[in-house]
Amino acid sequence: MRPFTLFLPVYNEEDILEQKVGDLLVYLSSLETLFEIIIVSNGSTDDTVLLGEKIARRHSQVKFFQLPQRGVGRAFKKGFSESRYDHIIFMDADLSADLSFIEKSNQLLEKNVLVLGAKIKGLQNRGIIRKLGSAVFYFSVLALMGLKYVDYAPGAKAYRRDFLRRHSEYIDDFTSFVLNLTFIAAMKKDQIIEIPIACNDRRPSRFNLFHEALSKYNGLLGLKFRQIFGKL
Numbered sequence: 001m002r003p004f005t006l007f008l009p010v011y012n013e014e015d016i017l018e019q020k021v022g023d024l025l026v027y028l029s030s031l032e033t034l035f036e037i038i039i040v041s042n043g044s045t046d047d048t049v050l051l052g053e054k055i056a057r058r059h060s061q062v063k064f065f066q067l068p069q070r071g072v073g074r075a076f077k078k079g080f081s082e083s084r085y086d087h088i089i090f091m092d093a094d095l096s097a098d099l100s101f102i103e104k105s106n107q108l109l110e111k112n113v114l115v116l117g118a119k120i121k122g123l124q125n126r127g128i129i130r131k132l133g134s135a136v137f138y139f140s141v142l143a144l145m146g147l148k149y150v151d152y153a154p155g156a157k158a159y160r161r162d163f164l165r166r167h168s169e170y171i172d173d174f175t176s177f178v179l180n181l182t183f184i185a186a187m188k189k190d191q192i193i194e195i196p197i198a199c200n201d202r203r204p205s206r207f208n209l210f211h212e213a214l215s216k217y218n219g220l221l222g223l224k225f226r227q228i229f230g231k232l
């Protein structure tokens with residue numbers, strides 16, 4: 001199995017950070033390959049930064065960075081630009097997606113530039129509003145862009161680093177980058193695969209769901225306009 005970089009975005013995660021990184025280190029060490037964990041916080045106002053720095057001092061496989069402004073896309077750009085390995089796997093810090101995604105996606109990156117973990121296709125324990133929100137977004141993307149994939153949330157996605165470098169201009173500051181990159185890969189006929197993932201996510205979101213919805217639809221319309229005006 002190839003070495004990989006696991007990316008974790010964190011915003012105000014002081015309650016779970018040490019525990020989850022500890023769990024991850026145990027799991028990743030069992031895979032018997034080289035790995036690193038890159039954690040990026042932006043704008044956290046609790047003790048996430050102190051804890052992240054402490055964890056990075058204790059474990060040589062963990063790197064921690066902080067940026068001043070919020071936005072998962074911003075954090076991801078920093079994370080992949082600091083990565084040591086060619087396979088980049090993005091997981092939410094609460095590890096709500098089943099960890100088996102890491103091993104599966106790392107293998108699938110041999111033949112694909114992008115692996116999408118899809119909650120709708122697997123067992124999902126999520127609130128009804130969030131399930132509904134994901135379903136409406138899926139139909140909107142299908143109608144506007146003709147893409148048949150179902151999950152464009154950042155968590156549980158994996159990328160080849162050369163693909164990210166080629167298309168880094170499509171990584172926006174927030175969360176539209178997953179849709180943008182999926183569309184670009186489909187347009188260029190790069191290999192993409194979507195696989196079901198089990199997801200257990202009952203905690204309140206770190207995102208403001210109203211702003212998040214606005215930003216997602218804004219991103220979708222922006223992509224459509226760029227397609228119409230030949231700017232992709």
Ligand SMILES: Nc1nc2c(ncn2[C@@H]2O[C@H](COP(=O)(O)OP(=O)(O)OP(=O)(O)O)[C@@H](O)[C@H]2O)c(=O)[nH]1
Nearest residue numbers: 009010011040041042070071075092093153205206
């Ligand atoms: N670096 C960074 N991480 C963030 C930011 N906002 C949220 N996150 C992280 O993004 C991950 C996902 O956040 P959650 O609150 O679990 O999101 P969610 O609403 O469950 O998202 P879905 O799984 O897409 O439904 C967590 O690791 C958060 O700490 C941010 O502005 N910057």
Ligand SMILES: [Mg+2]
Nearest residue numbers: 092094096201
């Ligand atoms: Mg979550």
